[in-house]
Amino acid sequence: MKRLTILAALAVMAGGAAAPPLRVAVQAAATAPCAKPVAGGPAGEKAYYDHLETRLGREVQRCAFASRAEAAAALAGGKVDMARLDPASYAPIQAQARAILTVRGAHDANRIPVIVAVRNADAAKDLAGLKGRTIGFGGASSAGLATPRAVLAERGLAAGSYRETVEPDGDTALDALRKGRLEAVAVHGAAWQRVCRMVSPKDPNPCGDLRVLVKARPRATEALVVRTDMPLDLRYRLIGIHLPLHLEAPAAFAYAAGVPGAAEFQPAEAEALTLATLK
Amino acid sequence: MAGRAWRTALGTLAVLALAGCGGRDTSSGDDWRSQFKEVKIAISGTNDDPQLVKRRETYKAYLGKALGVPVRLYESSDYNGVIQATSSGQVDFATLAGGGYANVDAQVGNKVAPLFTTRQAEGETGYYSTLVVKADSPVRSLADMKGRSLGYVDYNSTSGYLYPRAAMRKQGVEPDTFFGKTSFAGAHTQAVMALANGQFEGAILQASGGTPETGFTRGPLRTLARQGLIDLKDFRTVWSAGPIPSEVLVTRTDRPQALIDLVRGAMAALPYDEPQLWTDIGQLDGSAYTAVTREHYKEIIDLRREELAHRRNGGGKS
Numbered sequence: 001m002k003r004l005t006i007l008a009a010l011a012v013m014a015g016g017a018a019a020p021p022l023r024v025a026v027q028a029a030a031t032a033p034c035a036k037p038v039a040g041g042p043a044g045e046k047a048y049y050d051h052l053e054t055r056l057g058r059e060v061q062r063c064a065f066a067s068r069a070e071a072a073a074a075l076a077g078g079k080v081d082m083a084r085l086d087p088a089s090y091a092p093i094q095a096q097a098r099a100i101l102t103v104r105g106a107h108d109a110n111r112i113p114v115i116v117a118v119r120n121a122d123a124a125k126d127l128a129g130l131k132g133r134t135i136g137f138g139g140a141s142s143a144g145l146a147t148p149r150a151v152l153a154e155r156g157l158a159a160g161s162y163r164e165t166v167e168p169d170g171d172t173a174l175d176a177l178r179k180g181r182l183e184a185v186a187v188h189g190a191a192w193q194r195v196c197r198m199v200s201p202k203d204p205n206p207c208g209d210l211r212v213l214v215k216a217r218p219r220a221t222e223a224l225v226v227r228t229d230m231p232l233d234l235r236y237r238l239i240g241i242h243l244p245l246h247l248e249a250p251a252a253f254a255y256a257a258g259v260p261g262a263a264e265f266q267p268a269e270a271e272a273l274t275l276a277t278l279k
Numbered sequence: 280m281a282g283r284a285w286r287t288a289l290g291t292l293a294v295l296a297l298a299g300c301g302g303r304d305t306s307s308g309d310d311w312r313s314q315f316k317e318v319k320i321a322i323s324g325t326n327d328d329p330q331l332v333k334r335r336e337t338y339k340a341y342l343g344k345a346l347g348v349p350v351r352l353y354e355s356s357d358y359n360g361v362i363q364a365t366s367s368g369q370v371d372f373a374t375l376a377g378g379g380y381a382n383v384d385a386q387v388g389n390k391v392a393p394l395f396t397t398r399q400a401e402g403e404t405g406y407y408s409t410l411v412v413k414a415d416s417p418v419r420s421l422a423d424m425k426g427r428s429l430g431y432v433d434y435n436s437t438s439g440y441l442y443p444r445a446a447m448r449k450q451g452v453e454p455d456t457f458f459g460k461t462s463f464a465g466a467h468t469q470a471v472m473a474l475a476n477g478q479f480e481g482a483i484l485q486a487s488g489g490t491p492e493t494g495f496t497r498g499p500l501r502t503l504a505r506q507g508l509i510d511l512k513d514f515r516t517v518w519s520a521g522p523i524p525s526e527v528l529v530t531r532t533d534r535p536q537a538l539i540d541l542v543r544g545a546m547a548a549l550p551y552d553e554p555q556l557w558t559d560i561g562q563l564d565g566s567a568y569t570a571v572t573r574e575h576y577k578e579i580i581d582l583r584r585e586e587l588a589h590r591r592n593g594g595g596k597s
Contacts (some may be wrong), residue, residue, distance in 0.1 A: 055540060100548075112400045112565030113554070143401045143565070169493055189564025190400035194489060194496045201507040233541055236345055240544030243395065244570035266567060267544075269551040278554060 019058035024049075025071035025083035028064035034080070037062045044255025051252045055241045056234075072097075075227060082238070084258065085225045090273040098270035099223035100235055101242050106263040109143040113189040113278055114151040116214045117207075119177065124184070127155050127214060134163040136182035138170030138191045148186035150218045155275060171195055178209065189215070215279070220272040222258075228270075239267050311535035318346055318538070321353040321364045321373035337560045341553065345545035346538075357465070358435035365391055371534050372542060377524045377576050378437030381583035384573065393527045393571050394543050399488070400565030404575075405522025406487035408438040408446070411474065411500065414515045418481060421452060421518040428460040430470050430479035437579060438485035438523055439467060445582045446520035467499035475509060481517075488563050491519045496563065524576055528568075543570075 023034045036059065037049050045062075052060040063080045065071040068089035075083045076093040090097065102111060116135075118124050124133075135152070138144045145166060149159065165182060167173040170191025176182045196207035224242075226235060242265040245253040257265070269276075320342075322335065335352050342350045353370050355361045358379055365373040366386040372394075375383065383391050398404050410429075412418045418427065432439020440463075444454045454461070464470035467485055474482040488496030495501070503509045528546065530539050547568040550557040558564055573580070 055536060057537070109402060110398060110400060110565055110567045141401060171493070188400050190488070190496075190566065193558070193564050194494065197496060199501060199504050199511060201505070232345060233347060236544035236548060237537065237540045238544065239548055240540035240542070243543060243547050243568070247570055247572055264569060266569075267548045267551045269554075272551075 019056075021059040021061045022052065022056060022082065023061045023063050023080040024052075025063050025065055025074060025080040027068060027071065027084075028066070030064065031066050031070065032064035034061040034063040036060075042255060044251040044253075047249055048252035048256045051245070051249045052241065056237065072225075075225065078227070081230065082224055082226050084222055085273065086222050087219060087273045090223075090225060094271075094274065096227055096229075097225050098228050099220065099225050099268040099272035100239055101224040101265045102220045102222065102268045102272060103257045103259060103262045104264050104266050105259070106261050107142065108263070109141075109147055109188075110266065111217045111220065111268070111272070112143055112147055113215055113217050114148045114186055115189060115192045115212055116148075116152070116184060116186045117174075117177070117192075117210045117212050118184045119180075120209055120211050122183065122211070124213060127152065127157050130157060130184050130213075131161050132163070133183040134165055135184045135186055136165045136167050136173040136176055138167055138173040138185070138187040140166055143188045144170070144191070147188060147218055151214070151216055152186055154219050155214065155216070174207075174210075184213070214277055216275070216277045217269065217272070219275055220268060223268050223272050225273070239265075243267070311538045312348055314535075315348060315371075315538065317349040317351045318342070318372070318542070319351050319353055319370040321355065321361045321370040337556055341549065341556070342542065342545060346541060358433050362386075362435060365529065365531075368531055368533075370531075371538070372528060372530050374526055374528050376437040376526050377579035378441040378583060379435055380527050380529060380576055381437075381441075381580040382435060383529070384576075384580055385583060385587070389573075390532055391529050392532050393529050393573060393576065394539070395547065395568040396525045396527050396571050396575065397562070397566050398569040399563060403490070403522060404525055404569065404571075406438060406485060406525055407491065407495070407519050407521035408443040408523060409484050409486045409491075409495075409498075409516045409520075410443070410481055410518035411471075411484050411514050411516050412481045413474065414513050416480065416515070418517055421447070421450070423517070424481050425457055426459040427480040428462075428478075429458045430464045430473050430482040431461060432467050432470050432483060432485075433463055433465060436467075436485075438521075439470065439483050441579070441582055441586055442523045443483050443520050444586070468503060471499050471503055471509065471514075475513070486516070486519070487525075490522075491516075497561065524571075524579060527571065527576065 037045050039046055049060045049062060063074065065074060068085055071080065071083040072085055072089040072093050074080045076096045104110065116127065124130055137148055153159065167176060170187040171194060173182065173185045173187055174195045177185045198204050198206065245256060246264050320338065335354065339350045339352055353364055355364065361373055361375060362379050362382050364370045365375065365383050380393065396404055410421060418424055434440055447454045464473045464482065470482040470484055473479055484499055486495040486498035500511060500514055504511045550562065550567050
């Protein structure tokens, strides 16, 4: 009987123990130990922590750090579980951590992949080879112009270092590239797909005459970051809780998004805070 | 004996501890796995579309890994099968077109709720209904279809029945009397083949991945063209209506919140964590899931209610 009691206690310890708190790093005037937030904090703060706590079924603690670099170090060291970082603070810990969520502004496109392409015969091997040359964009929308411009700029092709032509849409830009009116195009992934996706087995590669120099999403300016060893289902639950936050708990969303004019949280690829390219 | 018991207990602990290290969270709310030996998701589709078959397997593999329990896909070749499986609670989640969700909403109300839809690269969250004729047809507009035969997709199809009929009425065309003959093809691809074979002079078909101005990249015409079964040059679009709120992933609201959040998060992460997989399953580069509520589908819900009232009052010969 005694042995059975011991075994039962061990089973409870192994399987039924209370989940450890989720520790969220925030930037504040001074470092403070992890604790549940108290009333009187910034608007929406308590609502956000309460929402997370209810949905995760575990205590959620606020851990204050004087800088993002300190928060990043604490995340890498296992002292917190999630932190809002920027590219500079993320860089030293990128081997141990990954982005999971970014905030989309109300007038922003998704963080869409951008494709920079040239004709096969072009001498350019990378973006540096496009300096001083004519690059065409597929429209004046955020997805057609602002996002491709941003991708070029953060990879060394700032505005003014190339001649810019804004075509009505991606189809026209790609047509102009083929006819030699443009030397390169920078179009979003869907525009590329519209022209280059197979529409008949007779022509399996409609863009075989073109060469992709870069395919990349714009680098995020900020992201919620977790350690790469966070259990898969906890990471997905955090994404699943944040995705509808603007609809389910607007005050909590306004606090958590942290920027005016935010529309929603969006999931992010692991390298969202870097200049990684896509295959 | 006591020593053996301790060794057994410690061994059990070690196994449990290792299980905990296997990427599974131990937080509260995860006890749903003791109630759900598998998660059931309903989708509509037929085996004649390789993209859909691939999509099913992709969903199963990806979600099974994320959820830690097997995923079973309930496939139905007709719209009503998914609608009834969702309304009756035989499945936990379902992908539905807006019209299908409107039908479910009419049956069970808030026992089913939308989770997310797709937001495209340019920001749109809808698709289109198009009237397509053969390229050599004299028909150049909706008006030219007066007295001619028209093929709809299915009574429960949003883009293939519900939405275009409402759009026609807004343009002064009463679909129950305007056409010479109307019938249902059963599915979008069947509607294309029936049009190609001359059964209809025009067919209502779904189109997406663009706008009437930019042209489209997805839809039954392009699916069949990619398979080499038709040539796009043999068809012409003469009318379109939309955008229609895109397909939605819905859940039964009595399912555990932890399960709902997990499925929503795992699916939403797909285009970012597995971008090649995302396009392999037929999604467009740059698109992503965005959370929605019932309000997003209110127009479709109202249209479905009006269509039902119209039929009860003797309209709707299709």
